[in-house]
Amino acid sequence: MLSVLIPTYNYSVVSLVKTLYSQLQDKDFSFEIICLDNGSKSKTDLLNEEINSIPFCNFNCLEKDVGRSKIRNLLAERSKYEWLLFLDSDVLPSSDRFIANYLEATYNNQVVYGGLKYDDNKPQKELKLRWVYGKKREEVLYEKRKLDPNKHFSSANFLINKKVFNRVRFDESLTEYGHEDTLLAIELVNRNNLIHQIDNAVYHLGLDENLVFIQKTRKAVENLYLLENKNKIKPENSKLLKSYSNIKKLKMKKILAILFNEYSYLMERNLISENPSLKVYDLYKLSYLCSISKKQ
């Protein structure tokens, strides 16, 4: 009935698996939890080995990093059951009814998104940017998500029927960080598979440090630029691309590229501060996009 699929990279998923198992063992259906390390060859692999002693749960390692899309496709290929629940390794269900809520949603739906949450307590300064971004942009209440269901999706916490997944799959041409879930959501909606929203969030616990998050952001912007050139993501699918196309119409691309090249350090100073501003963050992404497109 249900395969829970968890890609990981140098991160212990033992407590996530145990939490899920405690909810699954109550149910009278077949299930499995499959965890796969993306070739981190780290000490965490040994910790994760413990998963193999839990009934219907298993952990394996890949020889090398195959990218965020391909590992998810591999997990789906290795799964036995008709429903796939994809979870990121650094999340934890926010309720003891997590599995039950998803099961109820399988009735009449093919793709279900449960949502993300962040801890209400502010973290230390080094993790502030990722937390503010998560809290203000990714943590969207169910009441708001259901008004525009196809706009809200993340690969960190979703359920999908295997037949539907096999028709779309994650785009393996993406090997760098970012937007694999945007592409999957676009593909789903293009094929008329609507995303059903439910109130079933996971806590996202693994906050990147400011500098790591800025690095990842830049990678994601580069990826977005490539995807736009290949026509895989259009301005209506991404707020950043929408602003970018407005900037192009206003013929301000060059100015923003200069802004990035001359003043990115000032923006970064804000982003790593105690009070990072998401307006600065948005400007940082937009001007970076202008600067890379100028170079090409």
Added chain:
Amino acid sequence: MLQLKDASIFQRENLILSNVNLDIKKGDFNYIIGKTGSGKSSLMKTLYGDLPLQNGEGIIVDFDLKKLKEKEIPFLRRKIGIVFQDFKLLNDRSVYENLFFVLKATGWKGKNQMEVKINDVLDKVDMKSKGFKMPYQLSGGEQQRIAIARALLNNPEMILADEPTGNLDPKTSIELMNVLEEINKTGITILMATHDYALILKFPHKTIKCEGNKVFEVV
């Protein structure tokens, strides 16, 4: 009750144990011992249908492991109670409600009948007075007793216990073993993986060892 003939145990492509022959009769109490990575867990996993039996023959509680279909696994799980080292109850409900939900999930009807059953299994593990407790109010030993009570709910013919005393201190381990012994006396077959030799000496039973890809009986 449980028979394996020339069975090979695989974890994905890797051969873990070969030529496994086991014959466990109704009412037996058996240990499986062996170092970490010797194949104990894989053997247990094959017995409850988590890993497929690829070579050889195997029958457990009237299920043919070779022909086991995925749809049948929940039914097999009802006839075998599984207890493992790090059992967790759902924290948002009492012990009683935890057990109640298991019965509901396995199709039990009638609140009175369910209540009788829950009291019965709690009594068997000496926890009758603790049904109203929340899981976080229980000690490790008490949680593990509830794990056993939970495994008893659907009248299993056999209990597979994978290191059930793994996280317990010696005194609590002995108390848990007394509970398992009592359950065994009611006719339920028990197969228990352990590496606690002191426990085996105190409660001697037939012992099967996994070592060097082989399974054999030791004295």
